[in-house]
Amino acid sequence: MRLAVLAVSAALLSACTSTGASFQSSGLDRIVVGRTTMEQASGYLGAHPVDVWRQGDTTLARWAYKGSVATDAVYFRQEAWLRFGPDGTFQRMENSVNLPLNRRPRTAEEADQQARAEDAARQEASRPPVQTVAAPAATEGASEAVPVAVQAGDAIQPASLTIQPPAPAASGAKPARTRAGSAPARRAATGKARSGQAKKSTAAADRSHSPAANPLLPAGTRVIPGVTYPVRKGN
Incomplete structure (x- = not known):
């Protein structure tokens, strides 16, 4: 019985084959046009490309992984083809296979916008909470005081009054x-x-x-x- 189980397990293991290197497609979001190098992209994807071609002054790199349970029976496959420019930074994605639609490299503008949003969120989280003081409850029957605007009067001008001495008695x-x-x-x-x-x-x-x-x-x-x-x- 044990020999039969071992034989079946060995047959299954021999039928399961994989090629390439498994990579993390979530790392594609961190690759930015004109900024990310091939070495940095390998770090974000968690694996080195399986193929690299030099085409003129540019470089085309392919990250790929394929697994199967029998010959020519593919059940999982992922590929990402990235092109890097003469300065060694990422230019564009040439091809993709079975990658999520939301896993794509970003432009410099998109990366800057996300960085500003994350910085604003960190600053908002670091602010101390605002303490609010509850207003005292109004007593029953008490009317709420409402301020009334009163127009200012004219400025008071200083003046003086002189009292004349009494006139002398008329003579003659x-x-x-x-x-x-x-x-x-x-x-x-x-x-x-x-x-x-x-x-x-x-x-x-x-x-x-x-x-x-x-x-x-x-x-x-x-x-x-x-x-x-x-x-x-x-x-």
């Missing part, structure tokens, strides 16, 4: 004549006229010096003749 008033025409009567009439005019002048001066007669002064201001008071111009 003609005395009223009495019927008798005597000197004492004339002197008495003249004295009464002067006294009346003085009282009127004093009352007029008091009225002009009072805060009520000067609305620009604050209420209760003691007015002193001959003094200049600063006042403010209202809107």
Whole structure:
């Protein structure tokens, strides 16, 4: 029984054949036009090319792998044909066999765009998290304060108010004549006229010096003749 099992296993092993070198097709994404050399491409693919041809000033390299369980019975096959320019950097893919559609070399612009996106993602991940503070819950029945824009008034211009001293009593008033025409009567009439005019002048001066007669002064201001008071111009 054991001899039969060993014989079958040996037959199966002899029927399984493979050629080439298995390579990683995911490494094709890292190959960039005008930047990647053949040595770098071999490192990305995880294997050296099985064939290399010199064609003028360019080089064509083939990565290939094929496995079968019997003669001419292929069950797995992959190939990647890459051309490298005179400067030794990758130019283009010449041919491919059984490679995923999303496994292809990239242009320099595509590589730069992906590099910027990865750099932005790293910077975003390195930023400290933003701490948010929850607003206090509004009490029931309390109204939310809403700011209201108020137009600014005109600038207040400084001013001053000068209180003039009271005018002296008028002199030279003609005395009223009495019927008798005597000197004492004339002197008495003249004295009464002067006294009346003085009282009127004093009352007029008091009225002009009072805060009520000067609305620009604050209420209760003691007015002193001959003094200049600063006042403010209202809107």
